Amino acid sequence: MPTRRYGTGLAVAALAAGLGLAAPAMAQVKIAFIDPLSGAMAPIGEHGVKHFQYMIDKINAKGGVNGQKMELITFDNKLSPQETVIAAQKAIDAGARILTLGNGSGAAAAMIDFVNKHNDRNPGKEVVYLNYAAVDPAFTNDKCSYWHFRWDAHSDIKMQALTSYMKGKPGIKKVYLINQDYSFGHAVRKAANEMVKAKRPDVQIVGDELHPLAKITDFAPYVAKIKASGADSVITGNWGSDIALLLKAAADANLQVDWYTYYAGGAGGPTAIKQTGLKDRVFQITEGHANVNTPENHAWEQDFRKKSAGQGWWYPRVRNEMEMLAKAMNEAKSNNPKVFAEKLRGMKYKLIYGTEAYMRAEDHQFFQDMYISNLTPLAGDMKFDEENTGWGWRTAAKIPMGNTDVPTTCKMAKPS
Amino acid sequence: MLELVIFSTLNGVLYGMLLFLLASGLTLIFSMMGVLNFAHASFYMLGAYFGFQLSQWLNFWTALIVAPVLVGLIGAGVERWGLRTVHKWGHVAELLFTFGLAFVIEELVQMVWGKLPVDYRVPPLLDFPAFELFGTTYPAFRMFMLLISVAIFLVLLMVLTRSRIGLIIQAALSHPNMVAMLGHNVPKVFMLVFGCGCGLAAIAGVIAGPALVTQPSMAHVLGPILFVVVVFGGLGSLPGAFIASLLIGLIQTFAIAINYSLGDALASLGMARPLQGVLSDLWQVTVAQIGPVVPYLMLVLILVFRPTGLMGTRES
Amino acid sequence: MAITTMTKPASLPLDLAKRYGIWILAAAVMIVLPKIFTSGAALTTMCLMGIMIVFSLSYNMLLGQTGMLSFGHAVYYGLGGFLAVHAMNTIAADRLPIPLPLLPLAGGAMGLLFGIIFGAVSTRRAGTVFAMISLGLGELIASLSLILRGFFGGEEGITANRTKMLTLFGVRFGPQIEVYYLIAAWCFVCIIAMFAFTRTPLGRMCNAVRENPERAEFVGYSTQMVRFIAFCIAGFFAGIAGGLAAINFELMNAVNISGAQSGVVLLMAYIGGVGHFFGPIMGAVLVTLLQVMLSDITGAWMLYFGLIFIMMVMFAPGGMAGLIMLHLPLWQRGTLLRVLPHYAVMAVPCAMGLAGLVLLIEAAHHQLVKAASDGPAMKLAGFAFASNAAPPWIVAAALLGAGLWLGRRWAPRLTAAFAEAAR
Structure with missing residues (x-):
């Protein structure tokens, strides 16, 4: 299945391929990023890709999760709920069990519904949906799902x-x-x-x-x-x-x-x-911005801007999401969503701004300053x-x- | 309340005139050639982007002249090497050609200028409030837009009624075959009309770009409404298109200003609003929300009761 | 479809095979396909194709058969789908004894109902007036779909769960493969039904109304009535397609009813070829494939999408079916083999031109869109190069130029060979 890889991703993939020749091939943990990558909302989706690639590079530099490297695969859902379902299917086919999607409450609702049904119908092949930007309150209220975690504050x-x-x-x-x-x-x-x-x-x-x-x-x-x-x-x-x-x-x-x-x-x-x-x-x-005054935040922003042609780190929540994901996977010693999801629930996490935040277990909603x-x-x-x-x-x-x-x-x- | 009426009228007339700039070209193309040009709004977008680029390199005033000419040439080229080939396959083929063209133009614009809105500014010469009424200012640039569109309407009217080519075009509107028989080069007239129509759309783009936002989705938003204007006004009727543009501009603007729902109307008659059933939403909807739907309702109604449109003389 | 005239039958089985062979073959292909393409995404794509085949064939009843250009066919597809979703929820909630496979009928009924209502308004005239009324109705319903939240569910739409319905013979329709066979069965039945319709007197009358409405009136038929009936039947099948979509996605939202969906079905029918019954089937398959796959392969997919359609409209006005049928006389004469070498020769400049164009677009796309943030290094079909260096551009221009030049030079020979073979 051909997928689009972005910039550094390409370099990393090439590097990984090079290393792969020397070392025994390592299985990859695939993270599927599904968002609009064409049309009017594409700038938002494409900048999201850079956030995730940056995080994955960082996590891999520290040794990845459970000894495996993470890999980002991206899919364009054209902001349509039905294309989202197709994209999710393609992602699962490509071996991803961690799906992340942000923009559009229509697409996000379709995703929650899809993941619920998929996990119900395919026991042993569970996938998890990490939501970094869809803020309809219903997703952690009436429509809440065990397989959905949200890092953005809902509306x-x-x-x-x-x-x-x-x-x-x-x-x-x-x-x-x-x-x-x-x-x-x-x-x-x-x-x-x-x-x-x-x-x-x-x-x-x-x-x-x-x-x-x-x-x-x-x-x-x-x-x-x-x-x-x-x-x-x-x-x-x-x-x-x-x-x-x-x-x-x-x-x-x-x-x-x-x-x-x-x-x-x-x-x-x-x-x-x-x-x-x-x-x-x-x-x-x-939940934060470039000029929140901590040295860590400044350093982070500076480094990211250098790598993304001056564009800022829009989504502090992507950092929270990916670091907590890696932590949960390492703590659970498993890359199986069914196992590590349990660790994510109620997880406490120290933000880059110095204060504490947590993932509420009752509804899988992240709370932060x-x-x-x-x-x-x-x-x-x-x-x-x-x-x-x-x-x-x-x-x-x-x-x-x-x-x-x-x-x-x-x-x-x-x-x- | 009075200020709301005055500003809504101004805004409505302005929006209507902008629609007319686009619709005038489209109505000529549609009535003469029978081409449902789905890419017409794309030429409007091209006008805005060319205007932006040229006003960066040179200045706004040069852009106002040069951008429409460029877009007009592109339009003529599209007619000459694209549409004319497709013409023999019939109207559906022509329509699909423009369909594909709209895709291509949008993607090319996105590639060259990016997907974000560009920083297309009002020229400094016109960047001041024209007047102030009840504490609300009205920008001079909007007055300028109004002026330009009225001027173009007048010029267009003059050309069509007074000049020789105008008379040929008018004749071709109502009796295309007859004009060809009289020995006029109808393909050439088509190319001219198509080019000029695109140029007119581009003028609208150049002057609307700074006031609204210049972005790749600007063509999408205007596309279908143009057909409403053309068909509502009546095929081949420039005055019809003019009236339809103003009407739709005013209706859409005033609909926004009114906060009143069907349920309120029932309540004022002393009836309870129905809260059950799938249609219960209908009673909550305000006139403002209905605003964008009204033009299409008008289109359907006029075609059902008067298939020639408001001032048209023929159906197709 | 190939129509076999009743000549003296050599033997009964052979005759049956000749007459129904194409259908048996189609059924066999539908059954075997998921055994070949086993991945989940392929299955999803094939389900989508099945739905779109029904939808585009129903559209072709209007455009191809009766000559009515509609810009609002998605209304019936969408309304059928929405009703099916609501029906699924109601049936599941009230535990009604209705199995899932019958659900598309509910969608069809909805499509038929609105076909009757809107058809009564819009089919009184043909041509541009009809086209414009359909555009107005389409936009009207699309706008309403965002206002009437109770029925349409706003942007998010309405969801349902197909497995919560009555199970027949232990089939829950949970796995996609079961849904595939359901869609394939419906698709097969609908294709046969729609093909049969073209053979009925009414179906023939539709063609007459398309070709010459005046004469059709003289024969004693009301053209308005014929248009109306064709419109209603097309609405019915569009509703069935919508019902199938509802089962497949378990979700219906405003996009399904929008003008964009109406545009897509028009493209499918036209690209496939409106002049032949099987045209829209090919169009549905190709366009679905492009929609699902193209955006994964390239960032500039909209550009390719647009270009493909422009090319098709300019050079193959009869659509894919038209291209194939062009060769039918040659096949019948047995002279097809004579032109094949010429095609092989022509394939060279075509491939060169295509490669040049793709390289040009991809390099431009990379340079303009991605180079600013990701650097100029890019990869295409295994070759790595920099989009800001001259070589790829020179290669692209050379390929494109050479392709065009050679193509123009050699085209007359192909045309001559074709004419020779067809004579």
Whole structure:
């Protein structure tokens, strides 16, 4: 089965092949990365590949897992749930038992469903799905699965952190919600409505907008509506072109509000923010960023940027995921998902930022400190900018893990 | 409320005019040659990218002239060496040709300029607020876009009604065979129309690029709506396309401004909203969410009740 | 399909073999295929092919047979699929005594129902008006699918579990191989049914409506009625394909009902060849294969996809089936062997041109997309080179140029040989 290998991966593979001649051939632990690698979302998928390749190189440099090397194989799911199922099948065929996928809650839901059924129907050949970016809360609530682990904070956790931060901002009086009209946007909207009301009963929600996903070319009409509502802050889960276009239209109309976003930092986001001059007004909520001030983090960022043509380490969660995976496999002394999944449940892990985090056993959701940061011209101890704009993320607040502890409705069925 | 109405009208007219720039070329191509040009929006995208590249190398004003000419030449080339060969295999073949072309153009654009939006900026000369109303500014560049599209509409009207080639094109619209019999070089007229149509789309691209976002998916988003404009307005009718563009622009913009659902309407009539069944969602949907659906509904309805379209005189 | 005229039968078994041989062969191929391609991915791909064969054949009832160009055929496929998924869930929840193999019928019924509703609106006119109404309806339903979450499940869609249904003879349809045989059986039945339809008087009338609607009216048939019936039947089979897809993926979502899906089925039918019954079958197989495999082989798969279609449309307007049928007269005359050497000769410039083009695209793709982050070193078909150095570009240009030049030079000889053999 021909698969695409990327850059360093190629070099590593060549090297491994060279070594393979000398030493007895070593079995590889295959990690299948399934994400959009073509189409509009491809930049996000391709940058994800670099993250995983970087992690695998690091793990292999330390001797791999259980004496075996890890190998990354990549598949393009074109962001479609059904292509995801096909890609997963191809990955399993190629010998992968660890699947990872991030983007698109539709694709992720299909993946969870596929993995559940596959493991049910193929006892002894279990696979595990490591989720690094799909944040629909349902995946660790109603749809939770023993075979699914999530390292990104789901949208309710992020909203919990965001509203904790807003609690300390008396200047916020009127909030406007604008989200994409699909499951993730709905989740953000629902959480925002509930949590803002609970934490700041005095704040008025002056608008609650849903717009079609990735179809709007001109957000000016929406911005006119926000303006007319008299809002001082906007909460949005928009990503991709939907956030860039929204910010651009807002700058054109001279809309003076604070933006509380989930994904302003995504591909193209910082460029749009810089271009529209929204200094200090765009916030994002993440599990970390380039300018979190620890020497380890700086060293990590520097090394990665050197290897990826200056692009930043977007996903601290990929580091968490892969290091915990390697740890679980080594501790379980097995590369069999059925065995090492047990080790992942409830595993405690020390983040690069110095604090502790853990994988909750009840729902397989990772809990960690959250960071609210805003994009601003580099100053003081900020070391890294984004997309060569000269602007970087600066921590506005750190929300400790305890404040984001949302309950779960998950009733996990353990496989026999 | 008044400000919302004023700005929605402005935005709606602007969006409508942008649609018209694209649809004017498409309606000529479609009505004369019968080609459902699925790649038309791709030429709009090419215009935006060429505009971006040329304004990086030279400046925006040169780009505004040169980019449409380049795209027009490419369009003429596509007609001459592609479509003309395919023409003898019928309309479905032509359509599929443009289908494939749209794929190729999108992938080439992605290869050359990347998959992320490019930093295509408003020229400094026009980078100021044109006016301020109730605290909202309206960018000068948008006024400029409006001006350009109105100007092109007028020029197009003049050319079609006053010039000789315009008369031939008009004749070819309604009686293509007759025009050929009269000894005009119809393939040449086709090539000219196709090239000019692509050029017009490219002008729309050059001026829309900085105001909206220049990215590889920009063609996708506009594609099907153009057919709605052309068919709704009526085949072969430029005024029809003009009215349809404005109508769809205004409807889509105003739909966004209204927060009202069918359930609200029922509630105001004193009826409870049905909460059960698979269709229960229908009552919760607001007019704003319905907005993008409306054009297609209009398309189906007009074709069912008036197959010639709003101002058209023939069906195919 | 090869139609055998009833000549004097030499013996009964031989005659039967001649008449039904092609069907027996098709059934045999369907049964044996999974024994040859055993990997899970191959099985998944073959399941997809089976579904797409039914879907594209149903589409060809409109385009090829009745001359109706539709841009919204995925509506019936998608609605059929969604109903099948809901039916699966309901049957499993209420423990109804309905086995899985009958489920595609539910999808078919849904396709038929909406075929009747939308057909009544859209088939009153032919040509461009019909095409545009189908585009409008397609986009309308696709947009609605994101609004009516109860039925369509939004972006995520609706999932089901096929193994939770009544088991017949101990077959749970858990393993993919069992699903393959279910799909193959349905596919086989549908192919026969659709082929039989082309032989009915109504099927012939459809052709008449395509060729000359006025004369069809003179004969006494209402062209509108013929279009309507053909539309409904096409909707029915599209619904069956949707039901099969629902069983295969156990998942239906908005993509299945979108304009993109309608575009894909149009491509399949056309590339395969709308002029012959078996054309769409070949188209479905090829396009599915491209969709599943191409993106694994190259990053620029969309470019190849587009180029392949442009080439096909420009040089093989009859599709793959048209190309094959072009050689039928030669086969019958026994002169096919005479042109084969010429094909062999032509294969050389074709291969050169193709290799040059692929090298050009791959090198350009690497240089433009990947070189910035991964460096210029790349590999293609076992050769390692740098995309920023001159040699690969020179080689590519030379191959492409030589291929084109030789091709143009030698093409007349092939044409002459072909004409000679066909005379």
